[in-house]
Amino acid sequence: MLPRYLREPADRRTxxxxxxxxxxxxxxxxxxxxDLPHRLTEVxxxxxxxxxxxxxxxxxxxxxxxxxxxxxxxxxxxxxxSDGRPVPHALVEIWQANAAGxxxxxxxxxxxxxxxxxxxxxRVVTDDLGRYEFTTIKPGAYPWxxxxxxxxPAHIHFSLFGQAFTQRLVTQMYFPDDSLFGQDPIxxxxxxxxxxxxxxxxxxxxxQPDWALAFQWDIVLRGQxxxxxxxxxxxxxx
Amino acid sequence: MSDDRLSPLVLAADESNDRRQGTxxxxxxxxxxxxxxxxxxxxxxxPYLAIGLTWADGPDVVAEGTPGxxxxxxxxxxxxxxxxxxxxxxxxxxxxxxxxxxxxxxxxAVATPxxxxxxxxxxxxxxxYAVRTLxxxxxxxxxxxxxxxxxxxxxxxxxxxxxxxxxIYFADEAAANAEDAVLRSLPDDAxxxxxxxxxxxxxxxxxxxxxxxxxxxxxxxxxxAV
Ligand SMILES: [Fe+2]
Numbered sequence: 305m306l307p308r309y310l311r312e313p314a315d316r317r318t319x320x321x322x323x324x325x326x327x328x329x330x331x332x333x334x335x336x337x338x339d340l341p342h343r344l345t346e347v348x349x350x351x352x353x354x355x356x357x358x359x360x361x362x363x364x365x366x367x368x369x370x371x372x373x374x375x376x377x378x379x380x381x382x383x384x385x386s387d388g389r390p391v392p393h394a395l396v397e398i399w400q401a402n403a404a405g406x407x408x409x410x411x412x413x414x415x416x417x418x419x420x421x422x423x424x425x426x427r428v429v430t431d432d433l434g435r436y437e438f439t440t441i442k443p444g445a446y447p448w449x450x451x452x453x454x455x456x457p458a459h460i461h462f463s464l465f466g467q468a469f470t471q472r473l474v475t476q477m478y479f480p481d482d483s484l485f486g487q488d489p490i491x492x493x494x495x496x497x498x499x500x501x502x503x504x505x506x507x508x509x510x511x512q513p514d515w516a517l518a519f520q521w522d523i524v525l526r527g528q529x530x531x532x533x534x535x536x537x538x539x540x541x542x
Numbered sequence: 543m544s545d546d547r548l549s550p551l552v553l554a555a556d557e558s559n560d561r562r563q564g565t566x567x568x569x570x571x572x573x574x575x576x577x578x579x580x581x582x583x584x585x586x587x588x589p590y591l592a593i594g595l596t597w598a599d600g601p602d603v604v605a606e607g608t609p610g611x612x613x614x615x616x617x618x619x620x621x622x623x624x625x626x627x628x629x630x631x632x633x634x635x636x637x638x639x640x641x642x643x644x645x646x647x648x649x650x651a652v653a654t655p656x657x658x659x660x661x662x663x664x665x666x667x668x669x670x671y672a673v674r675t676l677x678x679x680x681x682x683x684x685x686x687x688x689x690x691x692x693x694x695x696x697x698x699x700x701x702x703x704x705x706x707x708x709x710i711y712f713a714d715e716a717a718a719n720a721e722d723a724v725l726r727s728l729p730d731d732a733x734x735x736x737x738x739x740x741x742x743x744x745x746x747x748x749x750x751x752x753x754x755x756x757x758x759x760x761x762x763x764x765x766x767a768v
Contacts, residue, residue: 306684307646310578311767318583318703325586327701330621331752333765340707340724340766343684345694348644349634350660356597386579399594407590411628424593461587461594468646469634469694470768472705476585490585493703498583524579 308342308529309470324489349469352395361427364440370421374403374441378518383434386527390434397463398426405444457484471525478503584704600662603675612745615672618665621753625669629699633661633673640679683723690718707766711738736763
């Protein structure tokens with residue numbers, strides 16, 4: 305029997321459009337999407353493994369022949385599905401601004417310095433237990449044109465395939481207690497019940513003495529939609 | 543058991559608080575719904591996606607020189623009818639035998655050598671996408687029938703807080719399209735037309751309209767909730 309994947313209710317998902325994020329105005333569809341039942345095309349998906357990455361892709365601090373400037377951090381966690389099962393051997397792609405909040409990209413030209421030893425790209429494949437780990441530098445906040453004095457909180461972009469087309473996820477990881485959350489429409493577009501899941505946790509145990517701070521962030525992809533067990537009045541599984 | 547009554551740790555059996563075995567109205571101790579972790583909410587790729595999401599061989603569902611290879615091409619437009627030059631599409635499809643490069647395909651592994659199933663194309667080139675692939679075969683619909691040949695498509699861009707999902711069908715598959723459950727579920731031919739790629743010089747072409755633009759006669763593409 306083919307798996308079916310859980311559909312999160314709309315009030316627990318990020319809407320495609322959000323009024324405070326102006327770019328959604330001409331890009332987010334105006335019509336209600338049509339339900340697509342999960343058939344073979346949707347419950348399968350790209351299997352992208354170890355041949356997509358090299359060991360060097362997990363360390364963003366050593367690029368272009370030198371060492372990146374900034375606060376060295378370890379970002380690690382597990383990729384799980386909503387049933388709590390690890391998602392092993394799944395491609396995780398990340399990109400981020402440098403310590404000054406500047407991306408190495410032609411359309412980012414705000415007056416913050418580029419770092420000659422930082423390109424902002426990382427890739428890993430999760431291990432047997434769904435774990436991933438990057439070494440990078442803490443990205444800076446950066447301004448953008450959405451509204452007057454708009455600043456993006458520090459964040460790292462994440463892209464994950466999971467194991468089925470339905471599980472595809474692109475999102476952003478934030479850092480705890482960022483003062484910029486309140487004015488950021490991209491952060492606030494996430495439902496209040498789900499926002500905390502986009503914020504990493506400072507991890508003292510995994511911080512390395514005289515080397516790097518650590519942040520832990522688990523990512524939960526949609527799990528399989530299973531029929532609930534029926535229980536009788538005594539609560540025993542029937 | 544009367545001694546138990548003297549202990550401050552043993553509560554009287556009442557309606558609101560009794561977990562002892564055999565008493566009425568005890569809590570079951572079982573989850574009555576499946577255990578669930580909340581899923582991580584999505585976000586936009588933003589304008590700098592090319593840093594992290596560029597693959598040198600992104601458009602190559604099959605390698606150059608593969609017999610029977612075609613190009614799926616199109617452009618992505620916004621609600622003003624303007625091109626979207628900073629988006630990305632990903633494609634996922636069966637091979638010409640209708641098989642997927644994935645272990646959950648119950649009919650066995652994909653039979654076409656070098657067929658990856660997945661394609662990725664940025665719309666940097668004036669808002670256009672292109673992937674080199676093989677035309678997919680028909681795939682079971684799970685209800686005893688067959689789906690028409692199709693490609694599942696994800697669209698990502700600045701200004702989209704979640705990916706959009708659509709499909710590409712093929713204009714020269716009229717008979718198969720007419721019996722396809724997904725196409726039949728759409729309200730009218732105008733909606734279906736937004737999903738049907740037309741023959742071109744080197745394959746097929748289908749534009750994607752994130753929103754309709756009445757002034758330019760453009761219909762919004764049908765997008766799916768998966
Ligand atoms: Fe960003």
